[in-house]
Structures are given as structure tokens and as C-alpha cells.
Amino acid sequence: MLLQLDFSTATPIYQQIRDQIVRGIAEGELAPGERLPTVRALASECGVNAMTVSKAYQLLKQEGHVRGDRRGGTFVCEPDGSSDPNPGIVDALRMRLAELVAGGMSGKEVLALCERLLDEIAYR
Incomplete structure (x- = not known):
């Protein structure tokens, strides 16, 4: 998963990761059920601390974009079909x-x- 992070902007890196994953889901680049890289793998790929990626994944889980646990991995959620936006x-x-x-x-x-x-x- 290639993310384009801008280390010179005021936007926190975890927010940039979260935003790009949401955009990937919306644009169909990340399909429902697709497994995301592990926290460590994505951190290594992006050259950031694993806690930064973990924070982005936690935010995505709270928002309902992804699901998973430490042992099973992190997966893109199926859209819930609800017409009521957050x-x-x-x-x-x-x-x-x-x-x-x-x-x-x-x-x-x-x-x-x-x-x-x-x-x-x-x-x-």
C-alpha cells in the first residue's frame, strides 16, 4: 500500500494515513474485506513510528471503516448501507x-x- 505522506505539513501523519485509507476505500482502491498491511509493515514502508500507524488504524476502527484485532489483522469493512451519515x-x-x-x-x-x-x- 503506497501512501504519500507530507512530513512538512501541519496535518499529523496519523491523520494523513487515515485520510488516504478512507480515500482509497471511497475510490475503490481498497475493497471491502481487503486486508490492510500490519501496523509494523505499514510503519516500515512509510518510515514512521508504529504508534503513528496504530493511532490511524484505531481511528479508522472507531469510525467503522475497518475492523479487526491484533491476531487476525485489519480488514476494510463492508459499507453498512445506511443512508444516515455520521x-x-x-x-x-x-x-x-x-x-x-x-x-x-x-x-x-x-x-x-x-x-x-x-x-x-x-x-x-
């Missing part, structure tokens, strides 16, 4: 939309941007 994600999206509007974008421009970004995701 309230925390909705709140974060609401804030990002407010930031775009506060920055001067119109509602139409925001919707066009959202459509363009959704089109970039292969798996829906």
Missing part, C-alpha cells in the same frame, strides 16, 4: 461549506465544486 461528519461538512461561503463562493459554485469532487471518486 453526525460528526455532517458537522465537519457543514463547517467546510460555511468556510467556502464565507470565502466568497456562491451556493451554485459550492454545489458545482461538490459535484466535480464527487465525480473524481470512482466508487459511489
Whole structure:
């Protein structure tokens, strides 16, 4: 699993790992049931501390993107099919939309941007 980590940004490395795995799931690069590398293997591949990868995996588990345990491995979860989005994600999206509007974008421009970004995701 090749991740592109930026060590010069303010975004924590564990968050970058989490974000790229979520993006991989959304874009179909990581299929439901697919086994993720072990914490140690991914840490070695990325050149980061194993605790950093462990923190990313724990966050992914809490969010329901992956499942597993120490002995069996970590696997991508099947989508639950629920049409009710996570309230925390909705709140974060609401804030990002407010930031775009506060920055001067119109509602139409925001919707066009959202459509363009959704089109970039292969798996829906």
C-alpha cells in the first residue's frame, strides 16, 4: 500500500494515513474485506513510528471503516448501507461549506465544486 505522506505539513501523519485509507476505500482502491498491511509493515514502508500507524488504524476502527484485532489483522469493512451519515461528519461538512461561503463562493459554485469532487471518486 503506497501512501504519500507530507512530513512538512501541519496535518499529523496519523491523520494523513487515515485520510488516504478512507480515500482509497471511497475510490475503490481498497475493497471491502481487503486486508490492510500490519501496523509494523505499514510503519516500515512509510518510515514512521508504529504508534503513528496504530493511532490511524484505531481511528479508522472507531469510525467503522475497518475492523479487526491484533491476531487476525485489519480488514476494510463492508459499507453498512445506511443512508444516515455520521453526525460528526455532517458537522465537519457543514463547517467546510460555511468556510467556502464565507470565502466568497456562491451556493451554485459550492454545489458545482461538490459535484466535480464527487465525480473524481470512482466508487459511489
